[in-house]
Amino acid sequence: MKNIMNIANEFNSNYGKLWNESDFSGLSNLYSVYSILVGYDVVQNRENIIKNLKQIIDQGWTKIKIQTQLVSFIDPDIILVANIYEAFNSKNPEQNSIKTKSSHVLKRTGDAWQTVMHSAF
Numbered sequence: 001m002k003n004i005m006n007i008a009n010e011f012n013s014n015y016g017k018l019w020n021e022s023d024f025s026g027l028s029n030l031y032s033v034y035s036i037l038v039g040y041d042v043v044q045n046r047e048n049i050i051k052n053l054k055q056i057i058d059q060g061w062t063k064i065k066i067q068t069q070l071v072s073f074i075d076p077d078i079i080l081v082a083n084i085y086e087a088f089n090s091k092n093p094e095q096n097s098i099k100t101k102s103s104h105v106l107k108r109t110g111d112a113w114q115t116v117m118h119s120a121f
Contacts, residue, residue, distance in 0.1 A: 004071045008081040011106060011113055012066040019064050022057055024050050032107060032114040039102075039120035049118075060091025066102070077108040085120075 002010075011030070018026040028050050036042070037049045040056055070082040081104045088097045105117035 004073055004079050005068065007079060007106070007113055008068045008071045008104075011081070011104070011115075012068050012083060016064050016066045019053075019057070020062070022062065024054060027053060029112075030115055031118070032109065032116045035114070035116050035118065037118045037120075039118070060089040061087045062090045063088040074105075079106040079113070080104075081106060 015027070015030055017023075018030070028046055031037075031046045031049055033046050034044070035046060035049055036044050037052060039052075041052055043049050043052050064085055064087045066083050066085040068081060069084055070080075072080045074080060083102045083104075084099065085102050086097055086099045089095055100121055102118070102120040104115040106113045107116045
């Protein structure tokens with residue numbers, strides 16, 4: 001079994017790559033069907049979350065960098081991940097970047113890890 005920090009780093013790396021490519025299909029696969037996102041809005045289910053993420057990217061927040069800060073096992077199939085991330089806005093030079101925090105509750109689904117609860121502030 002992989003080290004939980006490696007699992008979190010791989011998830012965050014993949015999330016950042018998919019975000020930076022505006023790959024909504026790929027991002028969708030990182031969320032469970034019944035996920036909840038708390039951030040720009042509070043939304044539930046994969047379809048609504050992807051609509052919300054698309055709105056954020058359409059506002060110009062097209063690039064992100066994510067750094068894993070803390071990870072913790074809840075049980076063998078659930079990991080808590082706390083992050084610091086930086087988002088870059090390509091449309092608004094006056095607000096071209098922000099640094100803030102996010103978290104994921106990752107649940108193992110077969111061989112993959114999906115987020116069931118994502119917060120970003």
